[in-house]
Amino acid sequence: MQPLGRAFRGNLSNTDIASLREFVEIVEAGGLTAAQARLGKGKSAISLTLGRLEERLAMRLCERGRSGFRLTEQGQMVHSAALQLLDEIGRFNDFIGAATQKLEDEISFFCDDSFLYEFGDPLARAIARISDRFPGVKLNLRTTSPDHVCAAVLEGSADLGLTALSRHSEALAAVPVFDERMGIFCGRDHPLFARAGERLSPDDLRGHGFVAAEVTQEEGYSDFVSGLSITARAPTILARMFLVLSSRYLGLMPLAFARTWVANGDIRELSVDGARMVNSCSLIHRKARPLGIGAGILHGMILAEFRGAGG
Template identity: 70%
Template sequence: MKLIPKPFRGNLSEADIAGLREFVEIVKAGGITAAQARLGKGKSAISLSLSRLEGRLAMRLCERGRSGFSLTEQGQMVHSAAVQLLADIGRFNDFVGAAIHKLEDTVTLLADDSFLFEFTEPLTRAIARIGDRYPDLGLNVRMTSPDHIYASVLEGTGDLGFTTLNRLNDALDITPVCMERMGIFCGKDHPLFNCDDAELTPETFRQYGFVAPEVTQEELYSEFVRGLKIKARAPTILSRMLLVLSSRYLGIVPLTFAQHWVDKGDIRELRVDGSRTDNICHLVHRKARPLGLGGTIFRSILIEELSNKT
């Protein structure tokens, strides 16, 4: 008489968790044979462990054989749940460490390069707070382009992104935290540098080449930008400013970022109705790669400091 396996009741043992860890590694490797080096076990031992896990859960997790390795529908569901569970266990271990004020972790933050000028004080306060509270926490901070921030967070090389770019993606958690004011600028040798703002119109701008803006969030401003003559592209604010400083292009840049060169007399803002816009700045992280305790604490401190920006 064939025994019917008992349904899984949800009470995980240490052996179950170990089996799930191996299962995740097998999937990551792409099969049992490929997982041998990763797990440090032979093919037969891995197969036996996987069969035990399937028996424990009363379901077939994957197809393996001459046709190759592939997850069943139930296996896909278990794999997603296992990845989340193991991440939660890792965060629990972090919290236990934090209970004695010792946090050993590394957090990578990527931010728009203009934010060094716009959000210097809240960013440095946040870094100082996390450094004082958890001196063992490692911080990697990189200033880069919005596109690179999203790519890095999605592929897992960055934990947190801080950017004005809002690229909706079901894989990401996107939280608005503050605003950045933008305006149109020209260099000191540009034909419009000495023009009175009263003489300027949107049609005036359309006669000159612009550096393409990377981000325009407001609908009316996006319509305004679509009428401009785009003659150059620059992925970062610093590279865009270089083109503006050449006096051969107009460019849309953050007001605070531009102030350094305005004070030197190298550039000026050109004002007409509708020439300024606000961009919302967001903190971004990947849902499938939950933040560890270090990242979670750093994110909370960043939100608090940015909300108190002076």
């Protein structure tokens, strides 16, 4: 492809960076028309900025017209480089803000919905610390299922995750933080409720429906569950509790989470060979996307709180 003019020389100006930001928005929107709402500009103004950027870089970045919007090979390279550049600019701004104690950042943090019941105190203390030290930080916190925590971090919608998934993707960096103890429970109207004090075998569970979690469990437990009758699935602990409370399903629960319902006589843990297990819970983030300053600070504060508490 022939260049549009003289090859790019010199340093990027503020105008160049602004144009690259606009170019990234155009690509993410899928074209100039779709980018109008994102940029708050008319199509002709967007086209003018894009044309000036192409002239500045001396290359054709995209094909646009009746046939649709498509990046050229050079455009793909510039888009990739622009994403890295803008990310580094954001990290530099965060660093300067942190150095002056005026960090302004948005942190997206996902964690398993069951952690509130056993690990809420150290997590709340870490949140309080970052809020007190950096009041300009905006925290987007969501509790969900382990699979969704992992998926959100991998796709980039979460900067940081705390989850009990036992097998992590090679694309994730994981730091073990604490262990979560699990057991099998049944509701008060379940046929096995009266036998909760007995030592049961896996065969005693065979004729009863079991609610499975949509998560990857450790290999030994997966073998245990494979012999049971899976008649329901629930991705979150709260959803699983609804099913167990119905007394129509057996389900795996964190012991600390189940404590309140056990005390009320609503559920009981069954003593079954091989049913007890431990989930190793880890802080995770995507290897290819280094933590920003804000997320990195929160990461360190969470680790400090759990290690200080002996968790």
